[in-house]
Amino acid sequence: MxxxxxxxxxxxxxxxxxxxxxxxxxxxxxxxxxxxxxxxxxxxxxxxxxxxxxxxxxxxxxxxxxxxxxxxxxxxxxxxxxxxxxxEYLPAQLSEEEIEAIVVDTIKEIGASSIKDMGKVMSALMPKVKGRADGKIVNELVKKNLQ
Missing domain, CATH: 1.10.1510.10 (Uncharacterised protein YqeY/AIM41, N-terminal domain)
Incomplete structure (x- = not known):
């Protein structure tokens, strides 16, 4: 359905x-x-x-x-x-720890090293967590891991 x-x-x-x-x-x-x-x-x-x-x-x-x-x-x-x-209509939301693991993996995949690479990381990351994570949380975690 x-x-x-x-x-x-x-x-x-x-x-x-x-x-x-x-x-x-x-x-x-x-x-x-x-x-x-x-x-x-x-x-x-x-x-x-x-x-x-x-x-x-x-x-x-x-x-x-x-x-x-x-x-x-x-x-x-x-x-x-x-x-x-x-x-109820969205897939189960990811926990902050799960999101952080995906963020770290994506940063390694891309080879990002500084906050200047944030756009590349976000564009690769958002399709992976689409509908399962709040973009605001994802953004904060990417900033935290790129510093």
């Missing part, structure tokens, strides 16, 4: 179970997918759908950070629930 079909099935079950958070998150996801497909005149495969989900997840995490700074408890709990729903 494709990811788009799974989203549709989950939307139907969320509507039947009156799960408003799941329903709203899936509806927004499906709208984002449809918008991308219409704008670019393409049919997204599972990888493209995962990219959309990853972007939505990043937006929620950024918002969560801002809500924490502002002390908005009502929005924090709602956003955390949305993040949980989005995480």
């Amino acid at each position: 494709s990811l788009k079909a799974k989203l549709m099935d989950d939307l139907k079950s969320a509507m039947k179970n009156k799960d408003d958070v799941r329903k709203s998150v899936i509806t927004l996801l499906r709208a984002g997918i449809k918008q991308y497909e219409v704008d670019n005149r393409v049919e997204l495969d599972d990888e493209g759908v995962m990219d959309i989900i990853s972007k939505q997840l990043k937006q929620r995490k950024d918002s969560l950070e801002e809500f924490n700074k502002a002390g908005r408890e009502d929005l924090i709990s709602e956003t955390e629930a949305e993040i949980q729903v989005l995480m």
